[in-house]
Amino acid sequence: GNSVTQMEGPVTLSEEAFLTINCTYTATGYPSLFWYVQYPGEGLQLLLKATKADDKGSNKGFEATYRKETTSFHLEKGSVQVSDSAVYFCALRLYNQGGKLIFGQGTELSVKP
Amino acid sequence: NAGVMQNPRHLVRRRGQEARLRCSPMKGHSHVYWYRQLPEEGLKFMVYLQKENIIDESGMPKERFSAEFPKEGPSILRIQQVVRGDSAAYFCASSPGGSLGNEQFFGPGTRLTVL
Numbered sequence: 001g002n003s004v005t006q007m008e009g010p011v012t013l014s015e016e017a018f019l020t021i022n023c024t025y026t027a028t029g030y031p032s033l034f035w036y037v038q039y040p041g042e043g044l045q046l047l048l049k050a051t052k053a054d055d056k057g058s059n060k061g062f063e064a065t066y067r068k069e070t071t072s073f074h075l076e077k078g079s080v081q082v083s084d085s086a087v088y089f090c091a092l093r094l095y096n097q098g099g100k101l102i103f104g105q106g107t108e109l110s111v112k113p
Numbered sequence: 114n115a116g117v118m119q120n121p122r123h124l125v126r127r128r129g130q131e132a133r134l135r136c137s138p139m140k141g142h143s144h145v146y147w148y149r150q151l152p153e154e155g156l157k158f159m160v161y162l163q164k165e166n167i168i169d170e171s172g173m174p175k176e177r178f179s180a181e182f183p184k185e186g187p188s189i190l191r192i193q194q195v196v197r198g199d200s201a202a203y204f205c206a207s208s209p210g211g212s213l214g215n216e217q218f219f220g221p222g223t224r225l226t227v228l
Contacts, residue, residue: 004155036219043117043204043219044156089155098169099208099215100146103155 002027006090006104013080013111021075021107023090031092033066033073038087080111117207117220125226132192134223138207145188147180150202195227
């Protein structure tokens with residue numbers, strides 16, 4: 001089946017530390033890949049996306065590269081801020097499945113000053 | 114342009130009551146998706162609707178749950194005879210569909226608590 005697996009949280013970092021949140025996927029087709037962020041009490045916001053192999057999505061200092069050979073889409077940021085504290089969700093979407101998103105379980109990030 | 118609106122934001126029901134959750138998509142969007150987020154879990158797809166049509170309901174529980182997206186008005190997710198296990202956050206997302214693409218924009222969610 002189709003699924004997304006993320007590294008378990010919570011992840012606690014000091015401000016300006018380097019962030020990596022691992023995400024791997026299993027898909028029967030050729031998916032598009034996404035990272036969403038959820039701040040406390042809010043809905044999900046699209047952070048970045050990539051639609052084909054070797055594409056790099058980037059936004060607000062976050063990056064992720066679509067690696068087909070390792071079926072991965074790891075999220076990275078060189079220097080985190082306290083305001084980055086949130087829950088991050090990796091997701092995939094298959095072209096032939098009407099647009100529904102399949103999410104990982106989420107990784108909570110807490111950044112301390 | 115207002116974003117996706119959901120109401121109520123918080124809903125408390127006793128076991129056996131009905132819960133109605135409403136979602137107004139972004140202006141110009143004709144596709145709506147409902148997801149459920151159980152405590153400590155990711156979001157799980159429930160149903161995908163276009164105006165007046167259910168396109169994919171593969172994630173909907175077989176009983177007590179229904180969804181509609183009428184020609185006029187918001188999309189409604191209806192849960193009959195709620196049980197404690199229905200306590201969750203329910204998120205709606207909308208997309209324009211067609212040639213405008215299907216990137217989904219999420220609402221703030223409705224947090225349902227069943228007592």
